[in-house]
Amino acid sequence: MKVLIIIPAYNEESNIVRVVTNIHKLLPDYDYVVINDGSLDNTAQVCRNNNFRLIDLPANLGLAGAFQTGMKYAWKNGYDAAIQFDGDGQHRAEYIPELVKQMELTDSDIVIGSRFVSKRKPFTPRMIGSRLLAFLIFCTTGKHLKDPTSGMRLYGHNVIKEYALELNYAPEPDTLAYLLNNGCKISEVQVKMDERQNGKSYLGFLGSYHYMFKQVISIVFVQWFRKPTLLKKKK
């Protein structure tokens, strides 16, 4: 299986070298691409100095836009699967082959690198949000997702095209709920994640509430009005 590792990076000059060299070291057979999302620091320069494969966006698009760029690249270059991988060192490269193996074994469309398949969810504010989203996804789709907010997801060939070309396919829980309702198969693999080491997350404190509000409205209301995906038509 030809897999592309998509690494969106926004102001990650202090992390990106460690992340990519780690991938080089552990997974020399895998292709990767760094998407610099119009960073204000020297992320792009650092990548060029180290000869990383880089797509340098001239303006800031946000995580969804940056990730979609990676999906377009994956689609145009005929990859069988693409994995979303954080540029801040939270995700561990050694779990990528496990996700790929799971996809091959279960024939899933999406595999989530989940923190809570075999481990319990702690009661931090973030995880309460995650519980709420998981509960809403269960109510609207009837399927259990243990870790809908995990940013480490492997997307199969079937969904790459839609993520690459369609509107409203942000790599977020609401899209997962929508795809679940359209007969997409999603499975999870237990992974371990680290705390971010340097720099700031995409989401601030107010940003998290805004994010939750959007996700809740989108999962509960909006997905019912969206047209069925190409995936469903195929099946």
Place this chain on the structure above:
Amino acid sequence: MSKTLQVFMISVTILFSLYVTSTIRRSKVKIDYTFFWIVLSLVMIITSIFPQIGFWGADLFGFVTPFHFVITVAFFFLFYKVFTLSLQMSKMQDSIEKLTQTIALREMKWMEENANTKSKKNLSTQNKSEKTKKKSSQTKK
């Protein structure tokens, strides 16, 4: 409130929400931009079915009629929406400017590099031809 007015209000609000949902269905609009309109149409449907809410609000804040109350609330809502639209527009304009500039700068860099490599190539071919001329002249001698 008269029955005909209420029926009119309900049908208008339902038509409006159908229009909003149909744009989502045809994926003509980003979901982020629809939250405002979804919430607004829900509020509109509820208030047109239960006009008592308008009377209650008017009483609470001391408006003369519920009509004044509804109009004021709608006014503030739209005020807020127009302002956030300005914010979004500024951001978009900024990114378009950035895009245009970056593309132009990159193209210029690319052209210069191209020109450099071309002139180098020309130089090297000239040198070669001179050398071959020399060689040929030497052999003639």
